[in-house]
Amino acid sequence: MYISKRGWSFIKIIIFFLCLSPFLLLINDTIQDQLGANPIQALHFNLGDWALRFLCIGLALKPxxxxxxxxxPLRFRRMMGLFTFFYASSHFLVYIVLDLSLSWEEFVDEVPKSPYILVGLFTYLLLIALAITSTKAMQKRLGKRWVQLHKLVYVAGISAVIHYLWLVKSDIGEPLIYASIMFVLLGFRLQNYIKNRKAVAALVKQRSTT
Ligand code: HEM
Known part of the structure; x- marks a missing residue:
């Protein structure tokens, strides 16, 4: 089915608002005091969940x-990446501003006691690098290196799941679901990588014999 440029722009606007809607609903729930007994924790956890969901959605587009x-599907890759970054940044901000009240002392005290926070920070640093270099201009400027750099999204996927698995104390059901999704997505990528390597090797062999 043919879709015009204007058609794609319209679809993108709808998808954009769909992706933003969990955030708007969370803001609404916060204002209406609907986030339960511990609203800061609920806000923080929900934003972390959505960051991980968008990371999975972004990784699923190539398969x-x-x-x-x-x-x-590839038309939406950048948007999903930026929404992952947006939700991860909000998750981080809620933690720093509302949970720790911007206290550097508390942050320095808490991080060594909770290695999963270090893994979260590592994941977030990767997401920053990916977001900064996500523009077309950066893609042009970095050339082949851009493709290499953006493979870091798989590392971010693994470390985000480790962050979640590590922080959960008892019920690991939900983080295990994300771990399985990540396993399938990475397996798919690995299978393609092996296939491509074999195809290149076969081509090189064919050329050297002719
Ligand atoms: C920026 C650095 C980050 C910090 C400091 C951080 C910190 C935290 C903390 C303190 C918790 C709550 C732990 C608890 O009270 O038991 C948490 C939960 C969580 N974080 Fe992060 N995080 C970061 C980055 C990320 C990123 C990048 C993702 C995903 C892409 C993520 C996904 C999650 C998820 C899914 C949860 C659990 C939510 C739930 O239980 O429903 N975090 N994080």
Whole structure:
């Protein structure tokens, strides 16, 4: 089915507001005092959950392209990446501003006691690097290095799941679901990588014999 440039712009606007809606609903719930007994924790956890969900959605777009043999999923890769960054930044801000009341002493005290926070910070640093270099201009400027750099999204996926698995004390059901999704997505990527390597090796061999 042919979709014009204007059509894609319209679809992108709808998807944009769909991605923003969890944030708007959370703000609304906060204002209406609907976040339960511990609203700061609920806000913090929900934003972390959405950051991880958007990371999974972004990673699923390439496999979706292969499965559907359509290129449209890749049109949304940048938006999903930026929404991952947006939710992760909000998650971080709620922690620093509302949880720790911007207390540097508390932060320095808490981090060594909770290594999962270090893993969260590491993941966030990767997301910053990916967000800064996500523009078309950066893509052009970095050339082949851009592709290499953006493979870090897989490292971010693994470390985000480790962050979640590590912080959960008893019920690991939900983090295990994310770990399984990440396992499947990374498996898909690895399978493609091996396939491509084999194809290149076969081509080189064919050329050297002719
Ligand atoms: C910027 C650095 C980060 C810090 C300082 C941080 C810190 C935290 C803390 C303190 C918790 C709550 C732990 C508890 O009270 O038991 C948490 C939960 C969580 N974080 Fe992070 N985090 C960071 C980055 C990230 C990133 C980048 C992601 C995902 C891409 C993420 C996803 C989650 C998830 C899914 C939860 C659990 C939410 C739930 O239980 O429903 N975090 N984080």
């Amino acid at each position: 979706l392209k292969r499965l559907t043999k359509q290129s449209w």
